[in-house]
Amino acid sequence: MPTHMPHKLVTLQRHMLEQQARFPFATGEFTSMLMDFVVAVKIISREINKAGLAEILGDAGEENIQGEQVMKLDQFAQDRIYKAMDHGGHLACMASEEEEHLIPIPPQFPTGRYVLMFDPLDGSSNIDANVSIGTIFAIHRRKTHSGPGTMEDALQVGNNLVCAGYVLYGPSTVLVYSTASGVAGFTLDPSIGEFCLSHEDIRMPERAKYYSANEGNTPYWGEADRKFIEHLKQPDKASGRPYSSRYIGTLVSDFHRNLLSGGVFLYPPDRKDPKKPAGKLRLLYEAAPLAYIAEQAGGAATDGKQRILDIQPKGLHDRTPLCIGPKADVALYEKFVREFGGK
Numbered sequence: 098m099p100t101h102m103p104h105k106l107v108t109l110q111r112h113m114l115e116q117q118a119r120f121p122f123a124t125g126e127f128t129s130m131l132m133d134f135v136v137a138v139k140i141i142s143r144e145i146n147k148a149g150l151a152e153i154l155g156d157a158g159e160e161n162i163q164g165e166q167v168m169k170l171d172q173f174a175q176d177r178i179y180k181a182m183d184h185g186g187h188l189a190c191m192a193s194e195e196e197e198h199l200i201p202i203p204p205q206f207p208t209g210r211y212v213l214m215f216d217p218l219d220g221s222s223n224i225d226a227n228v229s230i231g232t233i234f235a236i237h238r239r240k241t242h243s244g245p246g247t248m249e250d251a252l253q254v255g256n257n258l259v260c261a262g263y264v265l266y267g268p269s270t271v272l273v274y275s276t277a278s279g280v281a282g283f284t285l286d287p288s289i290g291e292f293c294l295s296h297e298d299i300r301m302p303e304r305a306k307y308y309s310a311n312e313g314n315t316p317y318w319g320e321a322d323r324k325f326i327e328h329l330k331q332p333d334k335a336s337g338r339p340y341s342s343r344y345i346g347t348l349v350s351d352f353h354r355n356l357l358s359g360g361v362f363l364y365p366p367d368r369k370d371p372k373k374p375a376g377k378l379r380l381l382y383e384a385a386p387l388a389y390i391a392e393q394a395g396g397a398a399t400d401g402k403q404r405i406l407d408i409q410p411k412g413l414h415d416r417t418p419l420c421i422g423p424k425a426d427v428a429l430y431e432k433f434v435r436e437f438g439g440k
């Protein structure tokens with residue numbers, strides 16, 4: 098049995114309740130909010146499993162058999178998360194990779210203490226090829242005290258996160274999350290509709306054996322990025338082998354494999370697009386939540402010069418270079434950036 102396999106049957110809800118019991122003054126509000134979110138991801142998972150039938154059941158933008166508009170999967174995911182989370186009274190506001198502006202709580206519903214940031218469907222360009230995709234989420238405590246949530250509540254440094262996680266819709270659907278006391282993974286049993294603990298106390302291996310980067314972009318990378326990846330392709334002193342290449346093009350999937358098996362992921366600044374000088378990935382919906390998980394699992398994440406979790410966002414859609422993986426590999430990347438320059 099793999100070392101992370103638990104010996105007891107624990108549902109996600111039971112796990113959350115046990116985590117909550119560690120805090121004597123916990124009200125259960127946080128657990129209740131996460132359970133709302135879990136309902137949405139179960140619905141998204143079900144819909145993704147039917148994605149290959151879109152041609153038969155109707156394409157996005159067309160009417161389906163019941164005369165309803167069929168939504169694209171990424172819009173569908175956005176919509177389901179919003180509808181699961183807007184009325185519970187737990188959130189001050191939300192922000193999503195799919196929405197330009199802050200998402201307010203409708204005025205007829207109460208506002209709460211938390212702020213939810215999410216990427217509803219990460220890797221959506223992979224949907225048509227039936228390659229795995231994901232949802233990423235991150236939760237902050239609000240900074241303002243009452244009323245509708247504001248930009249001040251949303252634009253918080255990753256160090257303030259109280260929870261982050263992701264759902265990977267792969268051969269099975271897996272939810273990985275942390276509330277600052279380690280990382281646990283749960284696999285959805287569709288026959289009972291429950292996420293069951295499948296990966297207890299996940300620790301990232303100390304050294305990577307894989308590297309994940311889109312090397313098609315090499316001509317647009319800086320010297321440090323090129324030299325770093327070239328270095329990983331040389332036989333390693335300890336193992337005698339070069340790192341192997343693995344790149345899916347869905348951040349959640351690449352990260353999940355690297356978390357379990359040991360891999361370093363790099364998305365550097367990409368000089369091909371002057372509008373995106375900081376690379377492609379978004380700080381609030383992609384880099385910060387996964388950096389939080391990486392650190393909780395004993396790994397690290399950097400933009401080359403500073404910890405991802407130390408970066409103060411200036412806008413909802415800020416982008417950042419990202420190197421994430423085992424501590425030693427991330428430190429090595431920072432060394433290359435120091436020696437060969439720049440972001």
Ligand code: AHM
Pocket residue numbers: 194216218219220221222311346347348349377
């Ligand atoms: P998306 O949020 O629009 O799906 O884009 C983010 C995705 C990540 O999942 C992945 O790591 C990256 O884009 C891949 O980009 P590229 O195709 O440039 O390698």
Ligand code: MG
Pocket residue numbers: 194216218219220383
């Ligand atoms: Mg994404």
